[in-house]
Amino acid sequence: MRKLRVALEENSGPLYAQVKAIVLARIAGGDWPPGTALPAEMELARELGVSQGTVRKALDALTVEQVVVRRQGSGTYVAEHTPAHMQFRFFNIYDESGAQILPDSQPARFTTAAANAVERRRLDLSEGDRVIRISRIRTRGGRPFMDDRIVLPEAPFPGLAQETEMPNTLYDLFQKRYRIHVARTEEQVTAVAATARLADRLGVRAGTPLLAIDRTTYDLNGRRIEWRVSHAYLDRAHYFARL
Amino acid sequence: MRKLRVALEENSGPLYAQVKAIVLARIAGGDWPPGTALPAEMELARELGVSQGTVRKALDALTVEQVVVRRQGSGTYVAEHTPAHMQFRFFNIYDESGAQILPDSQPARFTTAAANAVERRRLDLSEGDRVIRISRIRTRGGRPFMDDRIVLPEAPFPGLAQETEMPNTLYDLFQKRYRIHVARTEEQVTAVAATARLADRLGVRAGTPLLAIDRTTYDLNGRRIEWRVSHAYLDRAHYFARL
DNA sequence: GAGTGGTCTAGACCACCCT
DNA sequence: GGGTGGTCTAGACCACTCT
Numbered sequence: 233m234r235k236l237r238v239a240l241e242e243n244s245g246p247l248y249a250q251v252k253a254i255v256l257a258r259i260a261g262g263d264w265p266p267g268t269a270l271p272a273e274m275e276l277a278r279e280l281g282v283s284q285g286t287v288r289k290a291l292d293a294l295t296v297e298q299v300v301v302r303r304q305g306s307g308t309y310v311a312e313h314t315p316a317h318m319q320f321r322f323f324n325i326y327d328e329s330g331a332q333i334l335p336d337s338q339p340a341r342f343t344t345a346a347a348n349a350v351e352r353r354r355l356d357l358s359e360g361d362r363v364i365r366i367s368r369i370r371t372r373g374g375r376p377f378m379d380d381r382i383v384l385p386e387a388p389f390p391g392l393a394q395e396t397e398m399p400n401t402l403y404d405l406f407q408k409r410y411r412i413h414v415a416r417t418e419e420q421v422t423a424v425a426a427t428a429r430l431a432d433r434l435g436v437r438a439g440t441p442l443l444a445i446d447r448t449t450y451d452l453n454g455r456r457i458e459w460r461v462s463h464a465y466l467d468r469a470h471y472f473a474r475l
Numbered sequence: 476m477r478k479l480r481v482a483l484e485e486n487s488g489p490l491y492a493q494v495k496a497i498v499l500a501r502i503a504g505g506d507w508p509p510g511t512a513l514p515a516e517m518e519l520a521r522e523l524g525v526s527q528g529t530v531r532k533a534l535d536a537l538t539v540e541q542v543v544v545r546r547q548g549s550g551t552y553v554a555e556h557t558p559a560h561m562q563f564r565f566f567n568i569y570d571e572s573g574a575q576i577l578p579d580s581q582p583a584r585f586t587t588a589a590a591n592a593v594e595r596r597r598l599d600l601s602e603g604d605r606v607i608r609i610s611r612i613r614t615r616g617g618r619p620f621m622d623d624r625i626v627l628p629e630a631p632f633p634g635l636a637q638e639t640e641m642p643n644t645l646y647d648l649f650q651k652r653y654r655i656h657v658a659r660t661e662e663q664v665t666a667v668a669a670t671a672r673l674a675d676r677l678g679v680r681a682g683t684p685l686l687a688i689d690r691t692t693y694d695l696n697g698r699r700i701e702w703r704v705s706h707a708y709l710d711r712a713h714y715f716a717r718l
Numbered sequence: 719g720a721g722t723g724g725t726c727t728a729g730a731c732c733a734c735c736c737t
Numbered sequence: 738g739g740g741t742g743g744t745c746t747a748g749a750c751c752a753c754t755c756t
Binding site: 246 | 752
């Protein structure tokens with residue numbers, strides 16, 4: 233209790249929230265890379281001068297937010313952002329049997345530019361800030377079915393536009409190369425008619441109803457790190473949500 | 476510890492899970508109607524023969540599932556399913572400014588029939604079971620924008636087809652008249668072209684892209700209590716999901 | 719067998735609501 | 738001021754993993 237109270241006497245809120253913030257900061261700062269085990273609860277409690285119960289409450293909260301994973305008898309681990317795991321968590325399209333669809337990506341086009349007004353608003357940027365724009369097609373069984381236009385703020389991702397190899401999941405690259413952890417996304421879904429451009433890219437007739445998914449992505453600190461608009465032709469597939 | 480252990484010695488799992496199940500059963504059984512206060516933690520603990528911490532863990536889990544609401548200094552209350560609250564929780568359409576849309580309902584048509592094969596599959600029914608089919612239009616600012624086709628199993632809702640007054644939110648009726656508490660929904664979302672029938676009902680041209688929302692609704696016990704397919708014409712509005 | 723997280727207890731004090 | 742949930746502690750035992 234002593235150390236923490238002293239170290240954080242300016243902070244607000246309950247002890248466990250402060251413990252959670254400390255652990256989160258160390259993870260976000262790269263002290264404990266994904267996949268590594270955190271110190272045991274008792275050890276963290278000793279280090280921070282709090283009881284085991286308080287540490288437990290903080291780690292439980294981080295477990296709910298999928299920042300850490302707990303394995304009984306083994307330890308508490310920083311959540312792994314493997315490509316498969318990321319797809320599972322953030323790719324929300326399922327086929328008619330209820331199985332999640334795992335798409336392939338075609339090579340992408342990268343460009344950089346000063347952010348326009350919409351991009352500044354969606355990514356919380358200031359005038360003059362630059363962005364990286366990515367355009368790609370995703371395929372399913374060899375056939376194109378989804379068009380992605382992705383916009384990233386350039387500042388946290390220096391040199392990303394020069395990447396030669398484009399992984400199937402961007403979020404894996406974010407984490408491994410730039411130490412940016414995707415924490416959550418918000419999606420706005422609508423139905424739109426395929427424009428000539430989209431019809432051509434997806435191999436459907438102009439006017440075909442497409443699902444438009446407008447996604448904002450946040451990192452562990454709540455910063456916006458991606459704006460993505462996907463257009464999908466869902467043949468015997470659907471977007472899935474649980475309320 | 477004594478009473479509970481004896482009463483539930485055949486049960487499995489940790490104590491707090493058993494406490495949670497007991498409280499849930501009493502709520503679902505109508506012992507504590509929505510809006511009423513549960514006994515205080517200490518009292519529940521005494522009644523059930525467990526410690527306050529164990530009761531707390533059970534109530535915390537029920538809070539996460541939105542079955543109860545806790546108010547510091549006041550008490551723990553069975554979640555209220557007011558019309559406004561239900562709309563807020565389960566109507567997932569927002570306008571361009573990010574405000575939730577609160578639709579009006581037109582009078583609905585009710586029919587009853589033996590469940591067909593699809594309905595039996597979607598509602599977990601047996602051959603010969605009957606269903607109630609409801610068809611209605613929802614409006615926004617006086618203009619129709621959503622067509623609902625709702626199917627309910629008849630058994631838990633006797634006499635519902637004869638209701639003269641149709642509330643704006645069905646779920647409120649479920650709770651007040653039939654003591655069935657909506658716990659969660661799963662939704663499959665796709666984009667479809669408006670058929671002639673839908674175009675006519677929604678006042679759009681045939682072929683207009685519509686959002687099709689296919690919802691399955693579950694009660695507190697995990698039983699399927701509703702299958703609903705909505706078709707929406709979203710003009711400057713969107714379906715919203717958080718991942 | 720040693721170490722870890724998971725459960726459970728008993729008791730203390732605090733923050734808040736109500737009347 | 739009395740009652741309620743919210744936080745925190747200290748200690749115990751259990752279930753599981755690893756080697």
